[in-house]
Amino acid sequence: MEGITHIIKGCIAKDHKYQKIVYEQYRGFAFKMAFRYIYGYDKATDVVNDSFVKVFNHFDSFRLNAPEDNEKVLMGWLKKIVINTAIDQLRRDQMLPEIGGIPESAFEAADNHYNADKIILYNDLISIVKQLPPHYRIVFNLYVIDGYSHAEIADIMDTTIGTSKSHLSRARVLLQKEIRKMEEKSYAGSR
Amino acid sequence: MQDPDNNIDDLLRKAAEHYRPALGESDWDKIAAGLSPGIPQPARSSDFKRKITYSTILVILFLFAGSPYRVTFFSPPKNGIINKDNYLYQHAVAAKKLQSDTKNNFADSAIRNTPQQINTVPVFIAKNNEKENRIKATPVMYSSDGLLPKRIEQLNNLITSGNTQFSSPVYTDSVTKPFVNESLSTTKLADSKTPDTFFSNDTVFNIAKALPTDTLEKKLEKNTGTIAPKKKVLQKGFYMGAVAGIEFDGVKRLDVDRVGYKIGIVGGYQFNHRISLETGLLYNKKNYNADGKYFNMEKVSGAMPAGMQVLSLKGNCSEYEMPVNFIYRIANSKTKNIYLSVGASSYLLSKESNLYNTILDGNQKEMAGTYQKSAGYFAATANLGIGYESKLNNGNALRIEPYLQLPLKGIGVGKLNVMSVGVHAGYLLFPKK
Secondary structure, eight states: OHHHHHHHHHHTTTTTHHHHHHHHHHHHHHHHHHHHOSSSSSHHHHHHHHHHHHHHHHHGOOOOTTTHHHHHHHHHHHHHHHHHHHHHHHTTTTTTOOOOOOGGGBBBOOTTTTTHHHHHHHHHHHHHHSSHHHHHHHHHHIISSSSOOHHHHHHHHSSHHHHHHHHHHHHHHHHHHHHHHHHHHHHHHHH | OOOOTTHHHHHHHHHHHHHOOOSSOHHHHHHHSOOOOOOOOSOHHHHHHHHHHHHHHHHHHHHHHHHHHHHHHSHHHHHSOTTOHHHHHHHHHHHHHHHHHHTOOOHHHHHHHHHOOGGGHHHHHHHHHHOOOOOOOOOTOOOSSSSSSSHHHHHHHHHTTTOOGGGSSSOOOOSSSOOOGGGGGGHHHOOOTTTTOOOHHHHHHHHHHHHHHHHHHHHHOOOOOOOOOOOSSSSSSHHHHEEEHHHHHHSSOOEEEEEEEEEEEEEEEEOOOSEEEEEEEEEEEEEEEEEGGSSGGGGGGGGGGGTTTTEEEEEEEEEEEEEEEEEEEEESSSSEEEEEEEEEEEEEEEEEEEEOOOOOOOOEEEEEEEEEEEEEEEEEEEEEEEEEEEOOOTTTTEEEEEEEEEEEBBBTTTTTOOOEEEEEEEEEEEEOO
């Protein structure tokens, strides 16, 4: 793979060849993020696509840093855009709770992997997060996984810090309940 | 298995890191369709916008500073070469009449046959009007310019030798005295007794020579008016008004993508027709950009992780502005004037919001901060403006003023030196006479 700085320069020049390289390289990373926020697989794919369009159309505002930092900075920028696009999508859907289950095909098969059990567990845990009501899901993802502060969340969600904390607390309670259920199922199955 | 009750957050962080969603087919074709053409841009659009904005402001400044000034000072008098109400003009007419009365054809023919430098006449008039209220006059027939050599001398001799009609020099009263045409004979002129006023011979004769001879009598008959003193355009006293305008703000460079505005009331005291002192209360919304190096981290470092640096920021603030400006009217007329405005503004900052572009350990991240604590800043900007006022029939005025505000001290949490360039328009209520 060509050096990331060279690729970024190509993207700044709006060269589709380099844009495609970036897309192929980081679409997994972007989808992994989007899928935590967006319940449906197809909608998550749309969010990823929209995010890349935004990134490529605004690449001229990207500031080149030291070569060793460029990839981190690019990933940080992409992450931010994906999250914002996902939240915008949920807003467009009026934050309504989604219906229907998450098909197993939404996750990669973990056959023959040396820690396949763990991967299945992680996939299940993310499914639980995805089943949280949209407000709780957003706050939990932003705060616990993506490292935003309550002040930032309040700003993004156009709400108060207190509301953000309250949503996080309720999200944790729901998650604990669901994880306990999952443990009980697992325990019953093993007997 | 890890106990989810004890450490849910850690568990879910790990899950988010290691879970494996199935990736579908590449959607590159869809994405490529939504992208702008792959042609490198020759210049950033913001650079272009910035250039357009600066050019527009310069053109506005040039237009307002240039054209009315020229109109006021360099255009000819509207009524032609000679102002008919002018006292000198009337005396020139009297001189002509005097020549006619003495049946001195020499004089008329000399006047008619002499090439004239007509354009010098209004200059004499303007100077005499502006500098002195009382215009000096000598007997109109005393001339030494050589144009009327013999008959004028004879007439002079007649005057000085004791002729009853010309026994004393011809005097006029001050400029405010009505000039009645039917009394304009040599005898009546001689009856006027204000010995300290007299015309210069050359001035009167120049004017007389500039007049067409055949219209002199008609003009003389029509001339019954009073010569009023020149009106001052503006009077002393308080005035007030409302202003509103738009502006571009920034630290070192202007943010031309977002427009700020100000709106409020102004009031002032006019000391004379040139100088005023003006203040006001304006609500001001500023939108600005700044590089991180201009942002003072002192007040916000506690709210940011250690080692985080601000690369740049995009902010806005709401504040109340109290300007104090001296206004000097450099060009003044009945209907319009141009003024210079110089002063300083103090601010009461009521709200500030900044979006920081930060970097920590190589990761770029945006952080938002909103600050609602009020803070006052005395004389935080120096104000420079050049304005144009158009007087309305009711004595009030419309104003437009391009201005520049240069920072004298930093404002806000980051002590940013925000400069502004803008233009405001206003409606001013002046004291009634």
